[in-house]
Amino acid sequence: MQDTTVQASVQRASALPLNEAAMPTETPTQAPAELAIRADDFSFWYGGTRALNDITLEMPQKQVTALIGPSGCGKSTFLRSINRMNDLIPGIRHDGDITLRGESVYRTGLDVVQLRKRVGMVFQKSNPFPKSIYENVAYGARVNGLAKGRRALDELVEHSLKQAALWDEVSDRLDRSALGLSGGQQQRLCIARALAVQPEVLLMDEPASALDPIATQKIEELIYELKDQYTIVIVTHNMQQAARVSDYTAFFYMGSLVEMGRTNTLFTNPREERTEAYITGRFG
Amino acid sequence: MTAPQHAAPLDPLSFRDRRRRISSRVWLALTGVAAALTVLPLLLIFFHLLRAGLGSLNPEFFTSVPAPVGQPGGGVGNGVLGTFLLVGLAGAMGLPVAIGAGVYLAEAEGGPMANGIRFITDVMNGIPSIVIGIFVWAWVVVAMGGFSAFAGGVALAIMLLPMVTRTTEEMVRLVPREMKEGALALGFTRWRTTLGVVLPAARSGILTGVLIALARIAGETAPLLFTAFGNPFWSAGLGEPIAALPVQIFQYAISPFEEQHKQAWAASLLLIALVLAMNLAARFLIRSPYRSR
Numbered sequence: 001m002q003d004t005t006v007q008a009s010v011q012r013a014s015a016l017p018l019n020e021a022a023m024p025t026e027t028p029t030q031a032p033a034e035l036a037i038r039a040d041d042f043s044f045w046y047g048g049t050r051a052l053n054d055i056t057l058e059m060p061q062k063q064v065t066a067l068i069g070p071s072g073c074g075k076s077t078f079l080r081s082i083n084r085m086n087d088l089i090p091g092i093r094h095d096g097d098i099t100l101r102g103e104s105v106y107r108t109g110l111d112v113v114q115l116r117k118r119v120g121m122v123f124q125k126s127n128p129f130p131k132s133i134y135e136n137v138a139y140g141a142r143v144n145g146l147a148k149g150r151r152a153l154d155e156l157v158e159h160s161l162k163q164a165a166l167w168d169e170v171s172d173r174l175d176r177s178a179l180g181l182s183g184g185q186q187q188r189l190c191i192a193r194a195l196a197v198q199p200e201v202l203l204m205d206e207p208a209s210a211l212d213p214i215a216t217q218k219i220e221e222l223i224y225e226l227k228d229q230y231t232i233v234i235v236t237h238n239m240q241q242a243a244r245v246s247d248y249t250a251f252f253y254m255g256s257l258v259e260m261g262r263t264n265t266l267f268t269n270p271r272e273e274r275t276e277a278y279i280t281g282r283f284g
Numbered sequence: 285m286t287a288p289q290h291a292a293p294l295d296p297l298s299f300r301d302r303r304r305r306i307s308s309r310v311w312l313a314l315t316g317v318a319a320a321l322t323v324l325p326l327l328l329i330f331f332h333l334l335r336a337g338l339g340s341l342n343p344e345f346f347t348s349v350p351a352p353v354g355q356p357g358g359g360v361g362n363g364v365l366g367t368f369l370l371v372g373l374a375g376a377m378g379l380p381v382a383i384g385a386g387v388y389l390a391e392a393e394g395g396p397m398a399n400g401i402r403f404i405t406d407v408m409n410g411i412p413s414i415v416i417g418i419f420v421w422a423w424v425v426v427a428m429g430g431f432s433a434f435a436g437g438v439a440l441a442i443m444l445l446p447m448v449t450r451t452t453e454e455m456v457r458l459v460p461r462e463m464k465e466g467a468l469a470l471g472f473t474r475w476r477t478t479l480g481v482v483l484p485a486a487r488s489g490i491l492t493g494v495l496i497a498l499a500r501i502a503g504e505t506a507p508l509l510f511t512a513f514g515n516p517f518w519s520a521g522l523g524e525p526i527a528a529l530p531v532q533i534f535q536y537a538i539s540p541f542e543e544q545h546k547q548a549w550a551a552s553l554l555l556i557a558l559v560l561a562m563n564l565a566a567r568f569l570i571r572s573p574y575r576s577r
Contacts, residue, residue: 117471127462130485140470
């Protein structure tokens with residue numbers, strides 16, 4: 001199992017001085033966290049191309065797990081396998097299994113709609129609907145029958161926007177088009193939209209890669225806030241970002257999981273030569 | 285390693301460079317001429333119709349039925365009404381099917397069934413409209429025991445199907461995949477995603493295609509000759525023969541009377557104005573309130 005010692009956050013600050021001071025001090029959980037997601041020998045193919053090789057890993061609940069690795073290493077494929085977004089692509093195939101709190105997400109007869117209600121997702125490119133700000137947040141909740149009546153829906157929209165740290169910026173223009181928001185605001189709107197459906201897990205596919213540093217910092221602070229309530233899995237190209245926001249990090253390379261462990265351990269004392277080479281910038 | 289070659293001096297131009305420059309200008313000018321020739325027919329048609337038809341346009345022309353043969357006056361009011369009814373009928377029958385089929389083709393992408401349907405709609409687009417008219421005569425007019433507005437509507441709806449199916453498919457495909465995935469990731473069913481997110485995002489494009497297709501069928505004559513047939517009087521019943529502007533133009537144009545020739549020109553002017561108005565509406569009127577700025 002992973003190293004869960006407390007002094008790790010101190011090491012982490014010294015190893016990664018960039019922006020570290022801006023983040024609140026971390027207090028890692030003492031007891032081993034409950035398991036949220038588990039992959040067992042999970043492999044994945046696009047047609048004849050194998051994208052994932054026998055991935056086995058565990059992600060604890062209400063923690064942030066970062067998936068890092070060079071382009072094409074399979075990290076996004078793995079992320080999209082958790083809520084089965086890859087189902088849309090013709091010619092795909094998988095082997096092994098992924099479980100969500102012990103329940104297989106690939107078992108026959110599983111309704112992907114139910115799965116995706118429990119596993120929300122935020123994409124690399126913000127993708128608000130061409131509707132009003134209010135409607136963007138309310139739509140998913142309404143379709144999934146999560147708020148009965150106008151009052152309850154208003155409250156849910158407000159709560160979700162506050163959770164996404166967007167409420168103060170948009171509360172006076174909820175009826176305006178979401179497409180008029182800035183890129184960073186749109187991305188937080190997409191987070192609010194995902195939260196309104198009340199998922200357990202939030203998947204984030206490079207959520208800040210298209211944003212400027214200020215907007216990126218807001219998203220990172222948000223991730224830090226949200227992990228009290230949600231299990232978060234984030235794919236990122238940016239190793240500093242992984243170090244800043246995550247509790248656990250999994251390093252993918254050429255479709256395989258090279259190493260996974262507590263973020264501070266992995267970044268300061270990696271077990272594998274390849275991990276060290278990647279995090280010190282020797283390739284990737 | 286070879287030393288980098290010296291670039292040609294900027295001035296003066298060599299003979300070869302000059303020739304290349306002239307040749308480029310000549311060919312560009314020729315494409316401009318071709319573009320001008322493309323729009324020339326429309327300008328000539330307009331000019332001619334205004335000269336020949338404007339004189340016969342008066343209030344009576346819009347409001348009354350054709351005058352008995354040999355008498356001056358009369359109008360094409362029934363034809364205008366008939367054309368609107370026929371186009372409306374064709375739209376009511378054809379659009380839901382065509383839009384549904386377009387969504388199916390866009391969603392099914394490269395499946396064998398989708399490819400087959402796509403090929404067939406392309407073939408349908410090329411069927412001569414007179415053949416559609418004869419087909420509807422055989423299957424609808426004969427079965428119903430007479431010419432009717434309904435049969436005319438069916439013929440025009442068949443023309444509408446491939447056009448709107450393909451535009452809908454194109455427009456739905458233009459909706460970014462990310463937007464669709466955003467909805468699916470929220471736990472929407474595919475149907476809810478299509479209806480609530482994809483179609484609204486493609487709405488303005490689809491409506492533009494619909495208006496252009498309606499304008500196109502509004503001017504069709506051949507499919508109506510054996511179906512709606514034409515009617516010199518007011519009629520609005522679905523089961524009766526009905527007048528239509530293009531059919532009236534055809535009948536006036538082949539008549540031996542000068543008075544009717546004039547009416548044919550005026551009706552042509554009116555028809556082209558209607559079609560043009562619909563095309564302009566397609567370009568300007570439809571703007572989604574939530575387009576990105």
